[in-house]
Amino acid sequence: MKKILFLLIAGAFFLLISACNSSDSENTSKPESTDPLAPLEETAKVVIAEDGSASGAGFYIAKDKGYFEQYNIEVEFATFGNSDEMLPAVAAGEVDVAGGVSSASFFNSIAQGIDVRFIADKGHNNEGSSYFTFVVREDLKDELTEYEDVKGKKIAVSTKNAVDHYIYSEMLKHANVATDEVEFVLMSDFSNMMAAMGNKQVDLALQIEPLITQGENQAIHQRFHDATDYAPEAQIAMVLGSPKFLTERRDVAIRFMAAYLQGVRDYNDVFIKNIDDDGEVISIMANHTALKDEALWEEVGVTGLNPNGYIFEEDVEKQYQFYQENGAIQGDLNFDKIIDMSLVEEALKIIGTYEE
Template sequence: MKKFLFFIITVVAFLIVSGCQSSDSSQQDGEENTDSLSPLEETSKVIIAEDGSASGAGFYIAKDKGYFEEYNIEVEFATFGNSDEMLPAVAAGEVDVAGGISSASFFNSIAQGIDVRFIADKGHNNDGSSYFTFVVRDDLKNEMTDYPDVKGKKIAVSTENGVDHYIYNEMLKHAGVSTDEVEFVLMSDFSNMMAAMGNKQIDLALQIEPLITQGENQDIHQRFLDATDYAPEAQIAMVLGSPKFLTERRDVAVRFMAAYLRGVRDYHDIFMKEVDDEGEVVSIMANHTALKDEELWTEVGVTGLNPNGYIFEEDVENQYQFYQENGAIQGELDFDKIIDMSLVEEALDLIGTYEE
């Protein structure tokens, strides 16, 4: 009898260990285990505030490849004129998910009672091929070869006390050049920056794709080194979530995040790992964004998106402190409350961690 019991215990222990090893192997390989995430019993609509920016790739791919539909989620895209209109709609639960770009006015809205959460990454620069970086006028490219060369130059930036201004300031610190030794030119329209370059009104500009690549192809400007040299973890945009969506509709929110991350992973596979999908993802991006030229998608520096969803939390706080030091912030923020990675973590438990 004792031998029989020992045999049973041994078999059970073996099965438990084997199961754990199989699970660990699946996580290490980055394989998605979506079997445990069943579809919703009834179709649920999720409203996303998105304006066709390239950083919305995870939304577009998940929609067009049917990942949302697999979980019985119907997504609807809504557009707003500006964040002043969008943020209250997110806080009220009229919009479930949105994209937010760091700025003093953005943080001030939250400090004054607009209740939203930062729930996932929606845009950062990729090492060595930033989609948001400085360009130098083409006729100056030979004399502007290193950061200290910016001294005495006219530099265009699209926003004051926004993430653009923060990156500009980080570049100057890296260059060892003070703000008094350059001319800050506020120019809100990126297209106008290209025209100003052509007219030799400015020397450098903090420019964005696809205008970076288009300007290079037209010999208007050239990349000036790369923003990841001095701001390697700049959090440019975040996915925002309505508190109502995260609490009252948690079962929907978890599935939404799982689908979103699956879309981001497809994007990452194509643009970071150069996996061949016969152009499906590029076609989706061209369909949903202003960059319609599919061939140009192979040239541009694309938006970085974390396939595991996490944001650079420390950098978000550093940006806030920069705005605060400039006197542009009214009120204090509780980042432990505002930054909420619990939805990402819950989704990762279900679909597995992406391994590079």
């Protein structure tokens, strides 16, 4: 009888312990998410000023592959005629994110009170296949083989006191050729440069893709060395952020940056590491940019995009000083305020560093 009673008590105790464990398991099996990059509770719209340039790759890929959507972010692309229209919209928070290309007028706008931040890389040259580099006329390719051979030549450049002019100046320094020993030909349209090459009106040009590759295929010009020889860390374009986006919508901004960098990393996997993705990234690029020929994407030099987001800060300041020395700058800039890598740094803590 005592043995039976003992067994009944032991059984009851066992059931009680099991029930408690079951209850604890139910209470802890679905804990609340502590992921700092969990999807937003409500869908947030982010407006991006983008004109279909190849340097917007991170935006396009993140959108089409669902990286923004995974954070419950909806992106909308807005197009502006020029930076004079775009920058005030960014400063006012009407546009959250945009792309900015270095120029004296760009820096002057900021110096005069247009409040924007440089928050990530959006374009630089890749060693060996620069997206933006000099080309030499086909019939001169055997004559112009070294940098110093540019002396006495006509060189077409698309803008004055902008990043093109800066890269032109860096090339001449590398060649040890003075500015008065060459002829600077201002030619704003890159397609016109191709025609001028064909008509033998210019000898060299600072050209962009896909016109570089198209001109090579048509025997109009050939690449003249590589831009990273003389401007290895030239910051051509930056991602700009609205101050309101960085402060009042910080939770959205961090998630946006994480998604953007995921898009850039897919881009680098395909174009830099040559990882096969069955053509998905190339298809996205062809869909969003003016270069619709997917086969040509296999040939062109592509825009450099840092998968860890950082810009070449020293080069941005160097370009500003170049414009200043040319007398094209009005007002001073506080680069410690303008360059803000905090979003990049916070996103990297979550998604980790990309191994080159």
